[in-house]
Amino acid sequence: MKPIKTNMIFLCLGMLLFFSSCVEDDDYNAPQFMETPPEIEGNIISLASLAGVLAQNDSLFTFEATNNFAEAYVVSNDEGGNFFRELIVQDKPEAPTYGIAVQVDLSPLFTKYNFGRKVYIKLDGLTLGQREGSEPRLGMVDGSTIGKIPESFVEEHIIRDTITAQVVATQKQLSELVFTDANTYVELTDVQFSGIYFLNNTSTTYASETQDEFNGERSLESCVSSAELIFSTSTFSDFKGLSLPPGSGSLKGIVTRDFLGEFFTFYINSPADVVMLGERCDPLVFSCGIAATPAAMEFITIDFEDQNTNNPLSIPGWTNYIESGSEAWEAFLDNGTNQSLGISARAGSFNSGDVTNVSWLITPVIPIEANSKVTLEFKTSNSFSDESVLQVLYSVDWDGTEEGVSAANWASILDAEIVQDDQFFADWVSSGLVDMSCFEGDGYIAFRYIGSGAEASDGTYELDDILISVE
Template identity: 50%
Template sequence: MKTIKLNKIILLALGLVVFNACVQDDDFDTPNVDVTDPVITGNIIDIDAVIGNLAQSGEDIITFEDTNNFMEGYVISSDEGGNFFEELVLQDKPENPTAGIVVQVDVNPLFTIYDFGRKVYIKLDGLSVAVDNGVVQIGRREGNNLEKIAASQMSETILRTSEVATIVPLEVSISDFSNDLESLYIRLSDVQFNRDDVLGDNPKTFAAEDTDQFDGERVLESCTSSSSVIFSTSTFSDFKSLLLPANRGSVDGILTRDFFDEFYTIYINSPEDINFDNDVRCDPIELSCGLADTTGTNNLFEDDFESQSTNSLISGNGWTNFIEAGSEGWEAYTQTGTNSSQGISARVGSFNSGDASTVAWLITPEIDLDANTGVTLNFETSNSFSDGSTLEILFSNDWDGTEAGITSATWGIVTDAYVTQDSDFFGDWFESGNVDLSCGSGQIYIAFKYVGSGESDFDGTYELDFVSIDAQ
């Protein structure tokens, strides 16, 4: 859908100007409460059948003509709070839905007529369906583009009924995300916003920071797994200036894709869809001693990976190379060119692996902080467009040294170590800094943990080299 996407980008600025003008006035007309159920004289089909027609066609966009088909669905979006604009999101059932779709409509607001939970029928003849930005949508075809249903055609195309159902959120986990859940009203339980967004002296708003353009994107993380998702809020929403809640709990919203179809994201209709009633956060413990001025001469552990066999998993020298999920582990590699290795380096990545999830650990031998003073950690990292994947530097005082005990051990974050970012040039190597570990105690292990987003055609790779742990 490259043509559709380019057209959308070109029109975005104009659309946002109109959006800004439209959403500022909350004095909407009162909807007509007397609804006469429409008489449907054609064939009633479900949303899944519409999506199936597109998939079976093998085309980027298809148009319904002379079918006499009507698609039924329930409204799960609301533009009352300004977080949705000129679109209706429908799902097939009020409870336990299996399919959702977006209907593009050149009208604002829509909630006064098509309110949350309202059952509607969409007259399909004359409409087209396409995958736009990774999400199945319905509108009117203009060449190879999908345009919005005109205001003059809305009432004869989108037929509302008298039924307003109670929408029951579908409870899912972030790790469950797939195309099958797109455009459904879901609930994420036991989640919280990342501590960097809500704690400290400058907690963030939903979408009113200087760096927010079009959408404010915040990290929503699970308290029961290592999963996270981007939580998006329009910079034109009525609640953009509210501070994010710092507690933890559940979020009800619509799962979709970001504007460039690079990752999953969730949008809410209103801040009331956030129920953070637990004031005990699940933040990891941290080892934060800052950066040391000097590096000791007593080397406790080091590896430049030159003794490793390329294209084989890292082994020996006390390393524990553990694949928690998927098929990819840390392996030795060498490469020349723009994205060159430093001789032989360690690399991990889930790109094109076909794995639904990738979690890989590379853990050092035990380091005794009590028996040594001035302990520091140094390493270098590079990436090949890390994209949706992450690399964390962790530590544990209670790991028993076995692979079976890795996931049950307590792992904290070594906060002061710099790890290359996706925004860094992929051909460069970046030093961690001389990371001070001296404020820790006991026997610890240092882990390099890679987590893919579950989209193996999108996740990139990380490279690691020159790992050194020293003491005075």
């Protein structure tokens, strides 16, 4: 029996050596699968060429027998839940000129169409369209609208390449946004959330407040201009319960338009794309409240009746200054549906062609220090003001020259009511009886108009019956 035992020992040792040679503890390598680029059997075109197709067609356009594939890069990411069954793509990973929202009946998308992924979109069978003023969309026709590409057709129409590009966000100020920025990846700089979300040492969430239904909509404001924008977060997002950052800084995301195409909105992929660690840039304000009665003596009263209509205002002691653009404050007379109050003043940039238009109308110095009571009254109206802005400001350090206007510190007169865009255009709105008695020092009141020749911000504001009283 001894030889048998010896043979068994050698057999066991041999099997041990065999297995130890097949498996190394730390050097085992998983099989590597090489992804190959797709073979596109058709014409590869720029995504930006779809802009021309839209311009040539007033209604929905369905691609047929073109054999065209649009090259694009994914800039949305639905991993955090802020996008759902929608893929945002743009024509280039850097400095894009065009973007589009592709409607797909598939979720999640990030596992296959990740951020930066290059794709080819097979256009035949898809329909292109957009609502008036809103961003373009691509999908399958559903009656008179753009429907979602069915899940079974997604891979046929959205072909994934092997390339994941480094997407570089286009840096923009809020005031620099234009319609072609829609559906592109943008970094908004020098911005903060409105101070109303941080009152009484509290902080509002992204989208978990009681009034938030489908989206939490928050006001995002510029630190360098009067521009504002609606920041939207889905109530289905993973980060809806996080608090908004209280500081100023920048954030990266997708520029969109609201449902009716009236204004810009903004969606982020992740809260990691929000960097707001700077100090807040809240504007200076003057506020003494509303006075019960006007001051006893009229100091300045202006009704513009002595001005030449359709000409720039020319009032002794006042400054009518164009900071940028071509449009000054002018006198006008209108007896139609948009009636003036006799001769009134107006500022606007309709058909101006100006990239920006900033016009100032500034009073003579107001003697705050020599009086115990000072009050201000005026009336405003608007003609489709849209995204243009009228501000009422006060400065104690303006040197009285046009050159010094931009260098001076101007603070908002908080209690003065100004007509809103949704106010009926024929109405005139009273400012209220604004108390200026607590303002710190003699200074100047300015009516500043901000607009542009762009359709979204080429509105008009009207002004009349300015009365400043002292006692």
